Amino acid sequence: MKPLLELTGVSKFYGEAGLAVPALRGVDLRVGAGELLSIMGPSGSGKSTLMNIIGCLDRPTTGTYLIEGRDVSTLSGDELAAIRNRKVGFVFQTFNLLNRSTAQENVELPLIYRGLSLGQRRRQAREALEVVGMGHRLTHRPAQLSGGEQQRVAIARAIAGDPSLILADEPTGNLDTRTGEEIMAIFQRVNAELGVTVVQVTHDPHRGRQTRRIVLIRDGRIVEDGPLPDGEFLAAAPEPAPAGGGAQ
Amino acid sequence: MNLFESFRLAFNGLRANKMRSFLTMLGVIIGVGAVIALVSVGTGASQEVTTQVEALGSNLVIVMPASARGRDLRVEDAATIEERVAGVAHAVPTLRESATVIWTGRSIDTDVVGTTEFLPEVQSHPVAQGRFLSGQDVLYRRFVAVLGATARNNLFGLRDPMGQEIYISGYPFTVIGVMAEKGEGGLFTPDPDDRVLIPVTTAQRLLGTNKIGSIYVSVNQGANADLVTNHIQRIFEVRFGDADAVQVFSQQQILAAVGSVTGILTMLLGAIAGISLLVGGIGIMNIMLVSVTERTREIGVRKAVGARSRDILAQFLVESVIISLVGGAIGIALGMLGSAAISRLGNVPSVVSLSWVAIAFGFAAAVGVFFGIYPAMQASRLDPIQALRHD
Structure with a gap:
């Protein structure tokens, strides 16, 4: 079976030739359909660059990158936009919702650029918001929502277009621990129930253990890559029992 | 993404900053209004003169001493x-x-x-x-x-x-x-x-x-x-x-001379008003550049979820065109009212010419496109990675 993502010898250099600073040096990575994995590494390791390339926001300087067997390393900006629109759903650390738009309008956003009709967009957006438990918040604006609720809307936006890949950049980085658990539970559920591949970038080992495979990157190279050993996987607890007991 | 979506997005963008959109529009309103009002008064004056010269009598030739070395x-x-x-x-x-x-x-x-x-x-x-x-x-x-x-x-x-x-x-x-x-x-x-x-x-x-x-x-x-x-x-x-001792004009010659003078007057008024329309266009460009900078992150998000460069271009260009077209329409209405008011208060005739209405409206639309294209290109060329990092 063909892998969903296939990076071969991918390097990325910034700056002018000669003075170029390498951010990635010969990365090989294969991700199968339906995987749930974390890319981990210290800051400056190149994991953001890797994520931008996987998400088709950027192109490798050398090497090839195939999504579902299609080489996207040489596509134009607009062609990459079309790939992002259909294949990739982004979830950001800072949510990146449009403040003037309602939850539903935010979730519709990728569908607008796919050219869907208003009715179709509304329906798909509502369904996606129901999946993340935000079906009762359709007309709320981001400012009226908590951080966790905003991230749920962002996940709904990522899954609304039925992508092959969800790319989450430090998705719990701006949330408290308990809300973070809820968000991770949604990723695990979306991965298991919808079969969508989820790639998370994080530096938190605990969050890493909530996915089934960890790719460790350092100085632009993959230094470790493997499935989580049996028994290490942590199911995220949507409603962790309070430590001291109490009114619950 | 179709044009209808671009208009919807642009309207939402303008509505989010009502005061700013209105003030930007005001530049166009005043420009177009001034063109219509001034040119109407100019056209009215020129028609009035023509009527008066024609009232002198048809087939009329007037002989008078030349002003300088007249006999x-x-x-x-x-x-x-x-x-x-x-x-x-x-x-x-x-x-x-x-x-x-x-x-x-x-x-x-x-x-x-x-x-x-x-x-x-x-x-x-x-x-x-x-x-x-x-x-x-x-x-x-x-x-x-x-x-x-x-x-x-x-x-x-x-x-x-x-x-x-x-x-x-x-x-x-x-x-x-x-x-x-x-x-x-x-x-x-x-x-x-x-x-x-x-x-x-x-x-x-x-x-x-x-x-x-x-x-x-x-x-x-x-x-x-x-x-x-x-x-x-x-x-x-x-x-x-002395060939120049006496001036002899036919009515046609007077009409032609008067017509060229009032034509120049009308053009001059129109040009002065046109300059204010130009200033209004610069106002559009200014505010659109500010808007693009403010909404860099929004542009980044839109690009990340699949907006192509031309989708972003259309969104911002349509915003500036809406400002200029709506401003142009309001300006035409106000210009007509203004010319009627000038004509009543100043007791001078004014004639609103449809061709000048069309010219002013077309010019306003052109101003919207011309001064909107640069900011819209800036927006469409933003790199999504940089734009998402912007705060």
């Missing part, structure tokens, strides 16, 4: 023209002087015009009551007067002026007739209704002169006014040995 005209010159120039019906000498006219203690200041019995015919200005001056009146230098409609109203009010004795510069004249009302005038040419007509010979005696002011020549139907003009010119050239 005096005589009554005999009018007779010479009438005799020698083919195609001339009548040549009427006139001598105009402002004077005080008194009737039983009431006095008005008006123009007293000395002329002959053919003036009604040459100026297409008929008598309404009584009779006009006769050849006998002119020949015998009689002290008789015919009143213009305005002069008659000012001096006599509701009373009947016929047979009354009026005093012009202290000399008594008998009123023998009243002219028909010719209609308004006076802004660009002397008011044809505010004058008192007396025999030219009597006027010369009053002023102690033997010259006259100008000669009104009527050309026969079917005769060529240009040929008549040239012939008259030649007669005076021979007599004075």
Whole structure:
């Protein structure tokens, strides 16, 4: 079976030739359909660059990158936009919702650029918001929502277009621990129930253990890559029992 | 993404910053409004002048001394023209002087015009009551007067002026007739209704002169006014040995000269107003650049979820075009109101020309596109990674 993502010898250099600073040096990575994995590494390791390339926001300087067997390393900006629109759903650390738009309008956003009709967009957006438990918040604006609720809307936006890949950049980085658990539970559920591949970038080992495979990157190279050993996987607890007991 | 979506997005963008959108639009509103109002007043003035010149009478040729090195005209010159120039019906000498006219203690200041019995015919200005001056009146230098409609109203009010004795510069004249009302005038040419007509010979005696002011020549139907003009010119050239001693114009030449002057005036007004429209366009560009900077992150998000460069370009370009088109429409409405107000308050005519409305609206649309394209390109060229990092 063909892998969903296939990076071969991918390097990325910034700056002018000669003075170029390498951010990635010969990365090989294969991700199968339906995987749930974390890319981990210290800051400056190149994991953001890797994520931008996987998400088709950027192109490798050398090497090839195939999504579902299609080489996207040489596509134009607009062609990459079309790939992002259909294949990739982004979830950001800072949510990146449009403040003037309602939850539903935010979730519709990728569908607008796919050219869907208003009715179709509304329906798909509502369904996606129901999946993340935000079906009762359709007309709320981001400012009226908590951080966790905003991230749920962002996940709904990522899954609304039925992508092959969800790319989450430090998705719990701006949330408290308990809300973070809820968000991770949604990723695990979306991965298991919808079969969508989820790639998370994080530096938190605990969050890493909530996915089934960890790719460790350092100085632009993959230094470790493997499935989580049996028994290490942590199911995220949507409603962790309070430590001291109490009114619950 | 289709155009409808672009409009929806653009409207939402403009609605989010209502005050700013309105102020930006105000630049276009004032620009377009000024173009419409000023050009309407200019067009109105030019039509007014044309009407007044046409009211002088068709097939009219006017002879007057040149202003710089002019030579005096005589009554005999009018007779010479009438005799020698083919195609001339009548040549009427006139001598105009402002004077005080008194009737039983009431006095008005008006123009007293000395002329002959053919003036009604040459100026297409008929008598309404009584009779006009006769050849006998002119020949015998009689002290008789015919009143213009305005002069008659000012001096006599509701009373009947016929047979009354009026005093012009202290000399008594008998009123023998009243002219028909010719209609308004006076802004660009002397008011044809505010004058008192007396025999030219009597006027010369009053002023102690033997010259006259100008000669009104009527050309026969079917005769060529240009040929008549040239012939008259030649007669005076021979007599004075100077081609420029006397000016001879046909009505067409006056219309052309006046038309070119008022045309320049209208263009000038339009250009001044056009500059303010240009400034309005710069305002659009300024605010769109600010808007693009402020919404960098939004642009990043849109690009990340699949907006192509042209989708972003369309969104921002449509915003600036909406500003200019809505501003243009409001500006046209206000410009029409403004021209009506100027025309009423300033008592000047104004004519809203549809072609100028179309030009102003088209220019506003062009301003929206021209000044909107650069900020929209800036937005569409943003790198999504950089844009998402922006705060």
